[in-house]
Amino acid sequence: MCPPSAIKERPRGESGVIVNLKAYVLLHCVDYCKCLRALGKGACGSVFLVSYSGASCALKVVKASKKTAFTREVKIMRRLAGAGGAPLVLAACPEMPAFIMTYCGKVTLDKFFKQKQEFGTCIKVVRLLAKALQEVHAKGVVHCDLKSNNVLVDVDADGKPTGVHIIDFGLARRPGKSLKMRAPEG
Template sequence: MGKLSIMLHDKCRNSKESTWPLRKYFRHGGRRDAAITIAQDQWNVEFSNLFIGHKIFHGAHSQIYHGKYKEEHVAIKFVKLRENDEKGTLTSLLETQFFREATYLPRLNHQNVVKFVAACKDTHFYMILTEYLQKGSLRVYLNKLKSKPICLEKVISFSLDIARGMEYVHAKGIIHRDLKPENVLVDEDSHLKIADFGISCKVSKCDSLRGTYRWMAPEMIKGKRYGRKVDVYSFGLILWELVDGKLPFQDMGPVQVAVAVADRNSRPIIPPHCPHVLGDLILQCWAFKPQQRPQFSHIVRVLEQLLDQSFSFHRF
């Protein structure tokens, strides 16, 4: 049982249910916290309809639980603020990430982007509810394969889902900035959805927040001006991993990857079994100069043509 579940259990130790309405956790001295009431009005959260289940992920600053909200299965990202953050640096960072996700995600409505459900901000925690995808992240999916390559048709289908989702996100003027298998979710029909917009920014208002070195474009690593093409670079690394089955730069640590990519223009080796069209697309996506990388609209067209060719091959 995770810490959040323990807190709920302390408040509901007389309950016979295995999960509890979250509102019971938020009662202080017989009344609900004022901050919660404000958040409830802002994001329309009805805490009496929110139930916590088991924990499905534990990160450095957040935990994700499987729950139900108004009878809908949801993923609950719970960020508890540290009491010993005297300078408030971490709190400020987590608050920024929370507000970005709670601001951008409700504006996005696409089959390849995870659906926003609700959000809540309190003085001690932040919480975001999204649709629940039972198969978890693309990273979980790939780990289960244990570095075994995926069939070509699945590679094309997966990468097309990501490209379509990112084409839509970019059309909305948003840069994801942390596109990687951990932030791509798999639904029950094995379709992919872009998730985790905490590091995202508007094209016209990007700050110094950055994603993960292993998938980070060289211009971002160097702290230079950048735009939408940083996501295209990250997509190239994901496409390579789908083809090869291995973690990019798996023998290097994050800082080593940053130095190799930014200073030596290093990239993973395209495997010999990779079709030329996909290999060329990968090379274009992770080109050193952003202007040499394609737009996601072009990537979608290339992948759709490949998918059609794949179906034609199977028919004959």
């Protein structure tokens, strides 16, 4: 949960709607996290690199209209408890909705493979990913959005892979639960 001092009156526009929720979260949680830079943006919200309790962490700010997805993602990530290299939830604030999680790195699978890699190195990363996915499945979770941008590769000082992290569990489900898909716009 968020610290009580982080929950302040939300700024509202003339219509009473919250004005710039992302800015609100970042500005009013300043005692607890300092925004360093944006990491990415998706259909459900945005992720920022922050300093939280002296460590680099990721802050995911979810669109207010996606509160159900926020609740499900936090629940699933807590269930995983780091399985498959998944980030650990450090704090969650459903009123906003936003959560802080461990930061898993910056080298996505696609960026890693765009660098010239030896065949054996590629096989090692694929094996690490298969093991990570097996850990996620063993916890009773199906990712439903596994792609190269949702896999981060840990590398050592020489650029050699040491592990992988499966991230972004916003579409994840328990086995047998359906994922409602909408027709593409256009």
